Amino acid sequence: MRQRIRPGSALLGICLLALLLFCSACNGGSNQSARPTPTRPVNGKQLLNGKALTYVALGASDAVGVGSTDPETQGYAPRIAQHLPRGSHFINLGVSGSTLHKALANELPLALSTSPELITIWLVANDFVDGVTYESYMSDLHTLLDQLQTGTHARIVLANLPDLTLLPSFGGRTPAQKASILQEIKRWNAGITHEAARYHDPVVDLFAEQSELTAHPEFVSGDGFHPSAAGYAVLANKFWSAIQQ
Numbered sequence: 001m002r003q004r005i006r007p008g009s010a011l012l013g014i015c016l017l018a019l020l021l022f023c024s025a026c027n028g029g030s031n032q033s034a035r036p037t038p039t040r041p042v043n044g045k046q047l048l049n050g051k052a053l054t055y056v057a058l059g060a061s062d063a064v065g066v067g068s069t070d071p072e073t074q075g076y077a078p079r080i081a082q083h084l085p086r087g088s089h090f091i092n093l094g095v096s097g098s099t100l101h102k103a104l105a106n107e108l109p110l111a112l113s114t115s116p117e118l119i120t121i122w123l124v125a126n127d128f129v130d131g132v133t134y135e136s137y138m139s140d141l142h143t144l145l146d147q148l149q150t151g152t153h154a155r156i157v158l159a160n161l162p163d164l165t166l167l168p169s170f171g172g173r174t175p176a177q178k179a180s181i182l183q184e185i186k187r188w189n190a191g192i193t194h195e196a197a198r199y200h201d202p203v204v205d206l207f208a209e210q211s212e213l214t215a216h217p218e219f220v221s222g223d224g225f226h227p228s229a230a231g232y233a234v235l236a237n238k239f240w241s242a243i244q245q
Contacts, residue, residue, distance in 0.1 A: 047155050047243070052087035053117035055080065056154070058107050058144075060126050062235075063094025067226030074229040079236035080120060080243070091116070099127045100140045108144060112151045119148060120239055121158035128161060128188060138191045142198075149199045157242045158196060159204040159235075160189040166214040168224030202242045206235075 047053070057063045057077035065075025072078060081090035091114055093107040100123040111119060121144070127137050148156055164170055164185060165178040173181065189207055196203045206213055212234060213219050219231030227235055 047117060050085050052085055052089070054089045054091065054114055055084055055118040055120075056091045056111045056114055056116040057094055057120050058103055058111060059094035059120075059122045060098040060103075061094070061096040061226060062122055062125070062232075063092060064096050065232065066096060067221030067223060068229040068232055070229070074232055076122075076227070076232045076236040076239060077120065079233060080239055083240055084118075097126065098123065099130060099132060100124065100137060100144065101127075101132070104140060104143060108147060112147065116152055116154045118243065119152070119154045119156045120243075121156065124159075124161050124188065124192065125164070128164070128185070134184075134188060134191065137188070138195060141192065141195045145195060145199050145201060155243065156199070156201045157204060157239060158192070158201060159206055159239065160192045161185045162206040162214045164214065167220060171224075202245065204235075204238045204242045206238070 057080070059077070061067075063075065063077050065071025065078070068074035075092075077092050077094065078090065081088070084090070091110075093103075093110055095102070095106060098106070103123050123144075124137070145156070145158075148154065163182065165173065165181050170178070170181070185207065189205075193203055213227060213231055219228055219234055220226075221228040221231070
């Protein structure tokens with residue numbers, strides 16, 4: 001015998017079915033969604049509110065402090081750490097000779113594991129000098145910033161290229177060669193600014209202000225390439241200003 005269904009019961013069943021399908025879709029969507037991006041400090045005031053924090057420096061020999069007489073205190077990264085709230089933890093992951101691509105394998109995983117609130121990045125000079133292509137560098141920079149964005153809640157500040165043609169180590173180049181290098185530096189810096197803007201990360205512009213770091217002999221160490229102790233002080237101040245803004 002075929003069972004008769006009253007109109008009211010049919011309507012109720014349709015409503016219940018629609019409700020179940022809606023709930024199932026919501027649950028399924030939440031299970032498949034990517035992990036939420038951690039909340040990041042909007043500005044320096046939010047970050048530097050008196051609470052101890054973890055600061056990680058990503059970089060190469062400049063982060064190590066090569067060129068100064070006492071790298072552990074005179075480098076730009078430890079100088080930045082001196083400004084942080086009492087009880088803060090400073091982790092310097094800089095490795096002499098590192099390129100950005102090497103840092104993705106050696107420095108990035110450690111940075112992600114430390115749950116930092118502040119990250120500084122200066123990883124560009126070795127890539128540029130060693131002949132890494134613009135396209136390769138920008139791809140690596142995108143990977144670095146993207147993983148730091150999704151894997152930490154840190155405020156991230158990075159620096160670009162100064163005018164390297166003013167350094168004594170570039171003194172053997174002809175005017176035409178220096179002009180070509182200068183144009184390429186400008187291209188790289190524009191790319192760095194573009195990538196950083198994707199994530200609203202401030203860039204310390206070392207090329208501006210007539211390349212203060214490279215134009216003044218007292219800011220360059222005896223090797224003709226790395227900053228001196230005085231140069232690192234200038235660099236640290238520029239980073240600190242960007243961190244606070």
